[in-house]
Amino acid sequence: MDEIVLKNGVSMPLLGFGVLQMKDSKECGQCVLQAVRSGYRMFDTAASYGNEQAVGAALKRAVKDGMVCREELFVITKLWIQDAGEAAAEKAFEQSLKRLGLDYIDLYLIHQPYNDYYGAWRALEKLYLEGRVRAIGVSNFSPERLTDLCMNSEIMPMVNQIELHPFYHQEEALRIMREFGVQPQAWAPLCEGLKQIFSNKVLRQIGKKYGKSAAQTALRWNIERQVSVVTRSSVPEHMEEDFDIWDFSLSEADKKAIEILDLGCSEIMDYGNPAIAKMFNRKKLCDSTL
């Protein structure tokens, strides 16, 4: 699998496995183990997903069983809004690390651009300088918030994880990230299965030329834009299919055809809508959900 080098020299896989909505610990653990078997080495969780413990236990088991060694894994987790602010973020990091059962995290992200994320960022900078995390970044930061953070911090974010798929290209956001050397990472690269993406005519026809599915075409498209992707599945066949995207390339004509699919807005989460900021700010994590 191809990797990308972040601005601090750390290599990050271009394709990873996400565990959003995998609330059931047993099922989550089984999916993570299956994903390791299918070849995934990057795992994306978050304090707010409530499954850091299950992810950590499954990865520990994969290492113990000799399927993989810790150094090959790239583990991402994220800080939730209520833990923004310097002291709270430091504490929340220790708790995430403990739940994951790890000595260090590969990439630690501020999950949402809300509350005191400047304070949180100072905590992340400190953790990075102490070697507790190999890389630090943000998620869901709009171009102007990212610009502001980059211009007012000692260490710039290395990654910004945002929604990116064939129906939402976000070219301007990518341009700003490139300007500051921030690596884009796609969440929902399969549009969470919405808009009938798996039977989309354009994606299917392009994929057919290479013996690939619409899902594989969508993932490959982001990767060819040098966007790292994290995708999710509970089905072993889908995990393997999504991982099998390294033996074909899209032509310029394919990319032009995909350009037309861009809606220019999100149908999953409109970060310009104050109701979204309210919804996320109201979401509180408690011990029983973690």
Ligand SMILES: NC(=O)c1ccc[n+]([C@@H]2O[C@H](COP(=O)([O-])OP(=O)(O)OC[C@H]3O[C@@H](n4cnc5c(N)ncnc54)[C@H](OP(=O)(O)O)[C@@H]3O)[C@@H](O)[C@H]2O)c1
């Ligand atoms: N930072 C953030 O705010 C944020 C937000 C959302 C997501 N994320 C991260 O991004 C990851 C991926 O995004 P996502 O989970 O929202 O959605 P996604 O990966 O775009 O789509 C997942 C859906 O696609 C289906 N699927 C996957 N491969 C398939 C295939 N080959 N054929 C048919 N169906 C397939 C899965 O169903 P099956 O189980 O049936 O395969 C699942 O319903 C998350 O798990 C999470 O780690 C981050």
